[in-house]
Amino acid sequence: MRPNTRILALFFLVLALITGGSLAVASSDETVSPPEADKPPVPESLQSxxxxxxxxxHAMNxxxxxxxxxxxxxxxxxxLSGVNPLVRRERGTDLAWMLLEIMDKTRPVVLQRVPDRKEGKPWVFERYASGEVRISRLDDGRWLFDKETMEAVPAILEEVAGRESKVRGLENTRWLPLHIRISRQLPDWMRDRGLILQNWQWLGLLxxxxxxxxxxxxxxxxxxxxMKRWLKHFPSVTQRIDDADQRLRPLGLALMAFVWWLGILVLxxxxxxxxxxxxxxxxxxxIAAVWTAWRLVDVISAxxxxxxxATDNRVDDVLVPMVSRTLKIFIAVGGIIFVADNLNIDVTGLLAGLGLGGLAFALAAKDLVQNFFGSLTVLMDRTFxxxxxxxxxxxEGSVEEMGFRSTRIRTFYNSLVTVPNSRFITADVDNMGARRYRRYKQKFGVTxxxxxxxxxxxCEGLREIVRQHPYMRKDYFQIxxxxxxxxxxxxxxxxFWQxxxxxxxxxxxQxxxxxxxxxxxxxxxxxxxxTQTIHLQSDENPGKPGDAPSLEEARALARRITERESRT
Structure with a gap:
């Protein structure tokens, strides 16, 4: 295990200790009984x-x-009110098998001899040096193997471990928990308890x-x-992700934790x-499982x-980051629910609690919904x-990133402007990048x-430059x-340029x-x-009207010029 992985595992251990301590529900001997009218009916299977x-x-059989x-x-x-809720099911299962083992090693249970009363003092199955096994009536009317019995079961089992079973037909013990079957086969010194655990449990843990x-x-x-073999077929993924071949690294961590999980339950x-x-x-x-899925999303996105x-369509270039972000959000939400479920946190109650602020959440989500539909509008209309x-x-600027909530535009001042997508529903968007041609209009002044x-x-030379230019539009230009x-x-x-x-x-x-x-x-x-040219006219020699050509002469001159133009 790498040093950073060890540190991560220790961090989770410390966090679990804190979480376990904070989420532990301390049971109290003094409970407030609900009114009689509010009490749920007692199941027939627990009425006596x-x-x-x-x-x-019957259930164990x-x-x-x-x-x-x-x-x-x-x-x-x-x-099981005395058992921490975080391990109540696992610990309760172990206690159930331990209790059955104790009863089998003590004597067969004849149900006709067990009292069928609905009230009264507890029924004691047997008293041992380490405690007693009894069924007591709770305040809600249920008869259960009480809290004190559950606390004494491990010690009682050690006390009766050397006895033979008093119940026939138990030669096949494959249904017993593994730790009970292992403990039966071990010598006494392995079952000796030292520093909280028995010796064989310490060895098993190691x-x-x-x-x-x-x-x-x-x-x-x-x-x-x-991953290396797979990446040979997709070398571009390696270029986009530095540690692409190590993307499945958390998978080993998850399986290691899973092995530990099973082993802890076995001991x-x-x-x-x-x-x-x-x-x-x-x-x-x-968290390792969620981490693995999170890192795989990067590979899929690449x-x-x-x-x-590789395609000419640029819409998919926008969809890929959105899909990646959506998958990561889904993994994060699913991971939180997964972690909460594994820690026995009531997710349903938590979500129901959020319903109290439903109106406030709806108002807060108004902009989120508008931004989402704004992004859909941009994608479906291909606005940009x-x-x-x-x-x-x-x-004004170039689109740098598009998301479900906002779009980032890099201006020509190199600043980054974040625009909510809801703005694109009603705003006028001038997409300069969608131009097929880029116009150039200018006037060249000659002397x-x-x-x-x-x-x-x-002018004709300029037209020929346009005809020979590789990027200029040939079918329409004016010079x-x-x-x-x-x-x-x-x-x-x-x-125009294309x-x-x-x-x-x-x-x-240029x-x-x-x-x-x-x-x-x-x-x-x-x-x-x-430039400006100033002409100074002398009054001594003013022009005479007779110096100008007549109208007929002007017409004739114009005809000669146009005829020469038509000949050329």
């Missing part, structure tokens, strides 16, 4: 000493005949611990070998020791994430996915002294001399602009910058 003795013996479920009927005849450690090592090595330990050890082992086994990455550049109201022929050549600006001749550039992300768009935009600059330099086209 004869009925109780008969119920106990049925168990011998292969009906183990009858142990519950046998336990109902025992007053053997069980050793067996558990060996099982842990074997399972750990086998699980690691199986027939006293209640005080059984309480401490059994609570510790139950807690260790339960495998699903790899399969999702992880990696998309979106604008939601005044928030006014640029000849028209060069302008035409420059024309568009306007006579205040300080330049303006050429409209209206083009790029998957913003980084690629910026890179390809490529286009540099190509445009090189083309202008090769053609001798100069880009203009805002």
């Amino acid at each position: 000493p004869r009925a109780t003795a008969g119920s106990f013996l 049925d168990i011998k005949r292969g009906k183990p479920e009858r142990i519950e009927d046998a336990l109902q005849t025992l007053d 053997l069980i611990i050793a067996v558990g450690v060996v099982v842990d090592k074997l399972v750990q090595g086998l699980a690691r070998l199986v 027939g330990l006293p209640e005080a020791v059984l309480l401490v050890l059994l609570v510790a082992v139950k807690l260790l086994a339960s 495998l699903l994430a790899e399969k999702a990455a 996915t992880v990696g998309d550049w979106i604008i939601v109201d005044d928030i 006014y002294d640029t000849p028209p022929e060069k302008i035409e050549a420059f 024309w001399l568009n306007d006579l600006g205040a300080s330049a001749l303006e050429i409209l550039i209206y083009v 790029t998957p992300d913003w980084t690629t768009e910026l890179r390809e935009r 490529r286009f602009l540099l190509d445009a600059i090189r083309l202008a330099d090769a053609l001798g086209v100069a880009f203009a910058f805002p």
Whole structure:
């Protein structure tokens, strides 16, 4: 066992001691009897000493005949109020078999001789040096093997251990608890008690611990070998998880605790020791099992994430983290219930207690439900996915993570904004990442002294750049001399890029602009910058109206220009 595993096991042991002490229910000899009208009816099987003795013996005999479920009927005849609730069933089962062994070694029980009264003093089966076996009437009217009898049963069994059975037909003792059968075969010195336990119990405890450690090592090595062979078929899982081959490590810990659990029940330990050890082992086994399932979810998530990455659909990239988180929540809730059940905590009562705050819980869960339906809306409508550049109201950035409750957006200031999913039900979401094309609209200004022929050549050269560019849309673009600006001749550039992300768009935009600059330099086209030219007109030589061409001359000049354009 590794050092950290030992520390973990010791932690569970200490925690179990604290839990066992805090959850122990101390029984009091002085109990307040409920009013007569509120008392439940006494079962017929417990209405008299004869009925109780008969119920106990019949139930134990049925168990011998292969009906183990009858142990519950046998336990109902025992007053186990002095036994801690955490180990009441386990300890009660041992006490039932011990009591039967004592009665068999004392004398056969003739039920007709057992009193059938419903009230009166206790019926004593037999008195021993260590105590007595008797059936007493409780305040609620039930006749049970009383609390004092249950406390004296272990000592009485040791007292009568050397006697022969007085009941015929008991040569086959396979129905007896294992610790009783073992104790029968051991020499007297092994049954001597030292430091709380008998000698053979100390040896058995040591053997069980050793067996558990060996099982842990074997399972750990086998699980690691199986995981390594499996991971050879899925190398991507190893890349996503550092210790993928050790994901089943807690499984060995769980099986070790399970071996200890069975061993502790076999040894027939006293209640005080059984309480401490059994609570510790139950807690260790339960948490180790939950831990194993928790770590397996990471492996499954890595495998699903790899399969999702291989598809073009990005919705499954969002679903994988959600599925992983859902499974972990389910495991956590199930683990709590599992641990509580193993510690004999009344989960039903706990859940019923939560119903007292049902209204407050419903109000608190209102936002949770809205967020859940908001996440479903995003997934079903495919509003956006992880990696998309979106604008939601005044928030702009790329989607970094999507959950059932909220979505995290990384802004361009590198801050992280958490947006409740309920907001997406009514908000206007501008998904910039869903654009098929990324538009670029600009006006290139060239100087006014640029000849028209060069302008035409420059525009056609820009169109050819678009045709040759690998990322630019070829079926639709506009490049024309568009306007006579205040300080330049303006050429409209209206083009589109088909790029998957913003980084690629910026890179390809730079490529286009540099190509445009090189083309202008090769053609001798100069880009203009805002300038103003002031012309000073002299009044000494004003223009004469006769210097301007007539309207007819202007029309003829325009016709010649257009005819030349049509010929070219």
